Amino acid sequence: MNYETVIKRSKKMVERNNQEVRVIYMLLEHVLNLPTSHILANLEEEIDENKLEEFSELLAEYVVDEKPVAYILGYTYFYNLKLTVNNDVFIPRKETEELVGIVIDLLKDKEDMIVADIATGSGNIAISVKKNLKVDKMYAVDISDKALDVASKNASDNDADIHFINGDLLQPLIDNDLKVDVIISNPPYIKEGYPLSNAVYNHEPHLALFAKKDGMENYERILVQSKQVLNDGGYIFFEIGFDQGQRMIDLIKRYYPNDKYEIRKDLSGNDRFVIIEKISN
Known part of the structure; x- marks a missing residue:
């Protein structure tokens, strides 16, 4: 499955629950260790199956469990500082x-x-x-x-x-x-x-x-x-x-x-x- 398909399917899930689309990109960046700019510039690129499974599990935590994205990632940014949160x-x-x-x-x-x-x-x-x-x-x-x-x-x-x-x-x-x-x-x-x-x-x-x-x-x-x-x-x-x-x-x-x-x-x-x-x- 390529980036474009993953993003489109994920958007449907997120928008159905009136949640934030930006979280999709945050989770993709986290799993793939790539910036959103690279992902959007290479939409036809295929995602490794293991990475796709990891992303899907994290997205489910956000959409189904309504877990805050900072807790899913394990960190957030505050005043230009990266901080661990749980x-x-x-x-x-x-x-x-x-x-x-x-x-x-x-x-x-x-x-x-x-x-x-x-x-x-x-x-x-x-x-x-x-x-x-x-x-x-x-x-x-x-x-x-x-x-x-x-x-x-x-x-x-x-x-x-x-x-x-x-x-x-x-x-x-x-x-x-x-x-x-x-x-x-x-x-x-x-x-x-x-x-x-x-x-x-x-x-x-x-x-x-x-x-x-x-x-x-x-x-x-x-x-x-x-x-x-x-x-x-x-x-x-x-x-x-x-x-x-x-x-x-x-x-x-x-x-x-x-x-x-x-x-x-x-x-x-x-x-x-x-x-x-x-x-x-």
């Missing part, structure tokens, strides 16, 4: 790349910073920030040992010096009397019971998805705990849900009433990013 970690999203861009832009002129990435997951935030800013020490905390195993591998693969700590939000920093200049967190923020796609609900770790108090519990706990951790003049950066902007403002006014804050929108026009600058003690 179902022990949340798959990094494009919005979080926007968050990292905001952090880098705001802090690009600062030096010798001590930074903490809370609920690090795959380590995507910690690693990308460490590699793009003048960070003296980067802590990355997660409650899941399995997630930290993935994050540690990603840090090693991308030559990033990260101090990984198992624990619940900022508590391990408090326990060790550690102070930081910057806190960054994209914690679980989906309210319990919120409807999700099968691909997300059935495959991504619920520990990394859901939070109590309509999704706001982790933000409130971090703000409370940060009082013992964040240095004066320091920053807190959050990624939030599209409908959580006003509730976040309410929390900020409760716990950081005299400090500067800003809610920024993502590229889709939704409230998505929070910046708090600590002015007072």
Whole structure:
């Protein structure tokens, strides 16, 4: 069977389920170790039977099992970094790349910073920030040992010096009397019971998805705990849900009433990013 026939048949399967056609090319690139440009330029070329079988199995995982393509491939790309992912970690999203861009832009002129990435997951935030800013020490905390195993591998693969700590939000920093200049967190923020796609609900770790108090519990706990951790003049950066902007403002006014804050929108026009600058003690 040649490339053209495989692509046409695969498109019918994918489009029937309203799934993404681009995944066909991602899987072909992965199996054949060839760029899409070569495949499209050589549509009459025959595919090795073993490669075809491997591709068909992976496509079935995507179409039938609705498994996210990042989990099928075992990796994804984030801020120009190749990161290992599996179902022990949340798959990094494009919005979080926007968050990292905001952090880098705001802090690009600062030096010798001590930074903490809370609920690090795959380590995507910690690693990308460490590699793009003048960070003296980067802590990355997660409650899941399995997630930290993935994050540690990603840090090693991308030559990033990260101090990984198992624990619940900022508590391990408090326990060790550690102070930081910057806190960054994209914690679980989906309210319990919120409807999700099968691909997300059935495959991504619920520990990394859901939070109590309509999704706001982790933000409130971090703000409370940060009082013992964040240095004066320091920053807190959050990624939030599209409908959580006003509730976040309410929390900020409760716990950081005299400090500067800003809610920024993502590229889709939704409230998505929070910046708090600590002015007072």
